[in-house]
Amino acid sequence: MTGLRHLLADDDLSQEEQTAVLDLADRLAADPYAVQPFAGPRSVAVLFDKSSTRTRVSFAVGIAELGGYPLVMDLSTSQLGRGESIADTARVLGRQVSAIVWRTSGQQRLEEMAAYAGVPVVNGLTDEFHPCQILADLQTVRQHKGRLAGLTLSYLGDGANNMAHSYLLGGAVAGLHVRIAAPAGFEPDPVVVSRASQVAQSTGGSVTVTGSAADAVAGSDVVATDTWVSMGQENDGRDREKVFGPYAVTSTLLALADPQAIVLHCLPAYRGKEIAAEVLDGPQSVVWDEAENRRHAQKALLAFLDERAAEAGPAR
Ligand code: CP
């Protein structure tokens, strides 16, 4: 597909496009200036409605390495924070920058930005999806396992959060067998599960949702988890500790996976909660590669989107 493109959710990229982005990400990991100068976006707005360390830093440094200027903004200090509409903000930003990255709450806010910006819009995390993280995760899996299609990735914990949904969709695009183990009441959105199953049919992957952490992990090539309390859920009154306990990635649980299995966590991690310290800091953990790959994968994505936007011609 040519023309103006966005990354709002993981299945906005086809399997072929995802592979092309990951191939470029690998080139950028070997040489940060492989795409230079100005082959990527010139100025990129990187906007935050929520906290961030990795996304903020990796986009800022990556855009600079592409020869561009990262305009990093906390949106609570913008006029959007005082009631200006998303549509008007999008129209203004689209006249100034060549791409917009936004970390916000509801997915529909991001969709509105994309509808009015006239430049590529990238999901820097919403309540529903975290597709930039999944690109970095897939790059990391490829680096350690040499391939993606046909591998089994199990994710344990909050099945209803952005990471679970993005593993489902992005993993299905990659042809992975994605297994989600979550307690009752924290299962993935059925709409996302059915979207992922449909994608998996064409890539040879599959999607499984189970209540059993042991069943999910058994024989897995990749074991992943995420915080039990996502941003915005801190005071929602739900008691997670008790229900999530059996889904903690401990060494006992990890022993059920393939002996060569690798462990992913998007970070920030809470040792002793969703993951044991000995696992996060142990030999099977590749979380620091994963964090580094955010920069490479996102640079590749921006270069990919910029190329499509150039084909689409002027936005106005
Ligand atoms: N994994 C991730 O997105 O980290 P930050 O919240 O620090 O950006």
Ligand code: NVA
């Ligand atoms: N699910 C987590 C991911 C943090 C990168 C959250 O939304 O807070």
